[in-house]
Amino acid sequence: MALNRLDLNLLHVFDTIYREGSLTRAARALHLTQPAVSHSLSRLREHFDDPLFSRQGNQMVPTPLARRFLESMRPGLTQIQSAVNQFHAFDPANQRKTYSLALRDILESTFLPKLMGRLESYPELEIISQRVPRRDMETLLAAGKLDFAVDVLLPVSNQTAHELLRRDRLVVLARKGHPLLSKGLTMDKYLEAKHVLVSSRSEGPGIEDFELSRFGVQRNIRLRCQHYYAACRVTEGTDLLLTMPENYARIIAERADIDIHTAPADLPAIDVHLYWHKAYEREPALIWFRDQLNSIA
Amino acid sequence: MALNRLDLNLLHVFDTIYREGSLTRAARALHLTQPAVSHSLSRLREHFDDPLFSRQGNQMVPTPLARRFLESMRPGLTQIQSAVNQFHAFDPANQRKTYSLALRDILESTFLPKLMGRLESYPELEIISQRVPRRDMETLLAAGKLDFAVDVLLPVSNQTAHELLRRDRLVVLARKGHPLLSKGLTMDKYLEAKHVLVSSRSEGPGIEDFELSRFGVQRNIRLRCQHYYAACRVTEGTDLLLTMPENYARIIAERADIDIHTAPADLPAIDVHLYWHKAYEREPALIWFRDQLNSIA
DNA sequence: TCCCAACTATTACGCGACTGAATTATTCTT
DNA sequence: AAGAATAATTCAGTCGCGTAATAGTTGGGA
Numbered sequence: 001m002a003l004n005r006l007d008l009n010l011l012h013v014f015d016t017i018y019r020e021g022s023l024t025r026a027a028r029a030l031h032l033t034q035p036a037v038s039h040s041l042s043r044l045r046e047h048f049d050d051p052l053f054s055r056q057g058n059q060m061v062p063t064p065l066a067r068r069f070l071e072s073m074r075p076g077l078t079q080i081q082s083a084v085n086q087f088h089a090f091d092p093a094n095q096r097k098t099y100s101l102a103l104r105d106i107l108e109s110t111f112l113p114k115l116m117g118r119l120e121s122y123p124e125l126e127i128i129s130q131r132v133p134r135r136d137m138e139t140l141l142a143a144g145k146l147d148f149a150v151d152v153l154l155p156v157s158n159q160t161a162h163e164l165l166r167r168d169r170l171v172v173l174a175r176k177g178h179p180l181l182s183k184g185l186t187m188d189k190y191l192e193a194k195h196v197l198v199s200s201r202s203e204g205p206g207i208e209d210f211e212l213s214r215f216g217v218q219r220n221i222r223l224r225c226q227h228y229y230a231a232c233r234v235t236e237g238t239d240l241l242l243t244m245p246e247n248y249a250r251i252i253a254e255r256a257d258i259d260i261h262t263a264p265a266d267l268p269a270i271d272v273h274l275y276w277h278k279a280y281e282r283e284p285a286l287i288w289f290r291d292q293l294n295s296i297a
Numbered sequence: 298m299a300l301n302r303l304d305l306n307l308l309h310v311f312d313t314i315y316r317e318g319s320l321t322r323a324a325r326a327l328h329l330t331q332p333a334v335s336h337s338l339s340r341l342r343e344h345f346d347d348p349l350f351s352r353q354g355n356q357m358v359p360t361p362l363a364r365r366f367l368e369s370m371r372p373g374l375t376q377i378q379s380a381v382n383q384f385h386a387f388d389p390a391n392q393r394k395t396y397s398l399a400l401r402d403i404l405e406s407t408f409l410p411k412l413m414g415r416l417e418s419y420p421e422l423e424i425i426s427q428r429v430p431r432r433d434m435e436t437l438l439a440a441g442k443l444d445f446a447v448d449v450l451l452p453v454s455n456q457t458a459h460e461l462l463r464r465d466r467l468v469v470l471a472r473k474g475h476p477l478l479s480k481g482l483t484m485d486k487y488l489e490a491k492h493v494l495v496s497s498r499s500e501g502p503g504i505e506d507f508e509l510s511r512f513g514v515q516r517n518i519r520l521r522c523q524h525y526y527a528a529c530r531v532t533e534g535t536d537l538l539l540t541m542p543e544n545y546a547r548i549i550a551e552r553a554d555i556d557i558h559t560a561p562a563d564l565p566a567i568d569v570h571l572y573w574h575k576a577y578e579r580e581p582a583l584i585w586f587r588d589q590l591n592s593i594a
Numbered sequence: 595t596c597c598c599a600a601c602t603a604t605t606a607c608g609c610g611a612c613t614g615a616a617t618t619a620t621t622c623t624t
Numbered sequence: 625a626a627g628a629a630t631a632a633t634t635c636a637g638t639c640g641c642g643t644a645a646t647a648g649t650t651g652g653g654a
Contacts, residue, residue, distance in 0.1 A: 008305035011377065024630060036613050038632060043612095048384050057622060058630060069384050076376030083370035084303055087345050087362065094361050321601060333642050335603060354650060355601060596654090603648070611640085619632070624625100 011077060013040040014052070018070050021059050090284035096124045097285050102132035102140075102149035106228060106248040107272065111150065114296040141277040147286060148293070149275040161278045163290075166297040167269040168245035170208060172261045173235050173253060180239070187217075187264035194222035196231045196240045208243045212267070232256050245270055272297070303344055308374060310337040311349070315367050318356050387581035393421045394582050399429035399437075399446035403525060403545040404569065408447065411593040438574040444583060445590070446572040458575050460587075463594040464566040465542035467505060469558045470532050470550060477536070484514075484561035491519040493528045493537045505540045509564070529553050542567055569594070 016026040017037065027037040045052055048069075053060040062070065090097075103111060108129055119125050132140060132149060138160050140146035156162060172190065174181050180189050197209065212219065222240055225231050229252060235242040236258050243263065244252075253260055274293055280286050313323040314334065324334040342349055345366075350357040359367065387394075400408060405426055416422050429437060429446060435457050437443035453459060469487065471478050477486050494506065509516065519537055522528050526549060532539040533555050541549075546557055571590055577583050 008309065008377065012305065022630075023632090033614055034631075035615080035633080039612075042632085050384075055621080055631065060631085064388070065384065068388070069380060072383065073377055073380035076373040076380065079373030079376070080305065080308065080370055083366060083373065086369065087347075087366055091361070091365070319601075320603090330643055331602075332604080332644085336641070339603080352602065352649080357602085597652105598654105599650100599652090601648100601650080603646100605644105605646075607643090607645105609640105609642095611638105613636105613638085615635090615637105617632100617634075619630100621628100621630075623628080 098126040173242040196223040395423040467560040470539040493520040
């Protein structure tokens with residue numbers, strides 16, 4: 001008996017008949033006609049010289065030999081299917097891939113150094129960090145022109161998935177010897193003081209104010225500017241307070257004559273979220289990248 | 298991409314190309330022509346949208362993806378092949394099978410009770426014990442009309458396989474109060490005494506004499522008869538000695554007024570062998586049965 | 595550099611294996 | 625007993641697989 005000539009595709013049919021317990025249902029599951037399945041079973045019966053299934057009413061019941069054979073064979077069949085399905089699984093060490101990220105200025109400063117350090121083992125990967133207007137974020141994600149966006153918690157449609165990457169404690173920067181802060185910073189003193197706000201827009205709340213407004217408080221903003229570096233310079237020479245995420249504050253205050261104060265306890269941390277489009281959620285390369293981002297957050 | 302439509306038979310070709318490192322050699326191994334293998338590879342390349350192998354001189358070198366895929370898939374392929382090959386592995390608990398044995402009279406008495414006890418758990422098995430002339434043994438084994446023969450060591454062709462089943466000590470039966478044996482049985486006394494020989498033939502050596510003649514000795518046979526039971530009756534009432542295998546002597550002497558003496562040390566044990574034809578050596582059912590015989594021998 | 599051997603890829607063709615439509619046979623339910 | 629559901633079989637057509645032939649590629653030796 002030439003066992004090596006068995007048509008392996010018949011085993012898939014065998015498995016389906018076994019599972020469905022009916023040729024007609026197996027045919028439906030396989031997108032074939034019932035006679036095609038009956039033929040296939042006939043070939044299997046001939047090959048193995050065994051009926052394999054006996055009709056009992058409207059059920060096809062496997063013979064003991066068939067049952068034993070299937071139990072023996074099925075793990076192998078499952079593994080092959082899995083291997084075939086995984087052929088295009090993402091291999092970051094060997095595949096070229098460009099990732100497009102939308103990162104706000106300060107997040108770029110805190111994320112990119114760590115991310116690039118993380119991806120040092122993957123020379124085939126290219127990262128594009130770009131500034132994306134919030135109103136364009138979802139459109140670009142959906143179009144696949146942008147892989148991920150990193151931002152605070154935003155209202156998004158249910159086509160856009162997101163997850164928390166990290167929570168950024170807020171801190172308050174003030175010049176050394178600031179008269180209000182000799183005995184520590186309270187929420188009253190925080191609201192009494194004047195503030196500098198960093199925002200790319202000429203009006204509207206900043207990140208901090210978005211969080212503050214959730215508690216129904218509003219601070220006295222004396223200055224709006226576009227970059228944290230400039231704001232820091234102003235804070236250094238005035239009595240204005242600058243509120244910002246701690247991660248970035250540590251970077252920026254290193255080179256300034258400035259104190260970092262813990263924010264009043266009522267001032268919440270800022271949630272930093274990762275956004276992507278659900279259409280690409282199962283894309284192996286993107287899943288992998290999400291894991292990398294999570295591991296450095 | 299319709300992964301479910303992959304022709305699983307192509308995976309066997311893939312495996313062979315990988316192993317041989319050449320389409321031409323793979324074709325030879327698969328008993329196909331080179332273009333047939335080239336076509337199959339072409340189909341795999343199309344399905345996976347990957348070259349899979351690149352020609353480097355006269356070697357087909359797998360791509361990293363192909364390598365990874367094969368490592369992932371091969372255990373599954375091996376398992377399926379093994380399952381298919383094992384389809385007809387013998388399952389004694391569930392398969393009908395008739396075994397045909399050639400057993401000489403006394404071996405039937407010593408083997409069959411134990412064997413049937415052993416096979417009690419296998420109600421689907423049927424045993425036929427038959428008397429087969431020695432000259433017909435090999436012919437019937439070769440034709441598959443006989444599965445096994447159990448006999449002493451016989452000269453057989455190299456188409457017939459055999460193995461030692463057990464060694465049967467010889468004992469000597471004598472009437473109670475036999476005058477020669479008051480002080481024990483020596484070889485001298487054994488050869489001095491008169492003997493009864495049990496044989497189905499009217500002339501030629503018996504089992505014992507076949508063994509004795511290997512040591513160049515010959516005893517004085519006074520009587521030949523066909524059955525041990527009759528011989529025992531004679532021994533019981535005369536001074537003749539009866540030499541026979543111990544296993545059977547214990548059975549037969551139970552009901553007689555007779556002593557069992559240890560045979561002289563020079564008298565060797567009788568080797569009982571199991572014979573079968575080499576053509577059926579790999580037959581699972583026969584392998585299984587041999588194991589059972591070995592376990593009761 | 596040229597020639598040859600070894601090997602892969604491609605083209606053309608034929609046949610038989612496989613599939614589906616139609617039909618028959620079998621089993622179960624009411 | 626009739627009808628529905630299902631398996632098995634027959635028949636016809638198509639297309640996919642394998643072969644023979646050929647073209648293209650690579651490496652080694654003279």
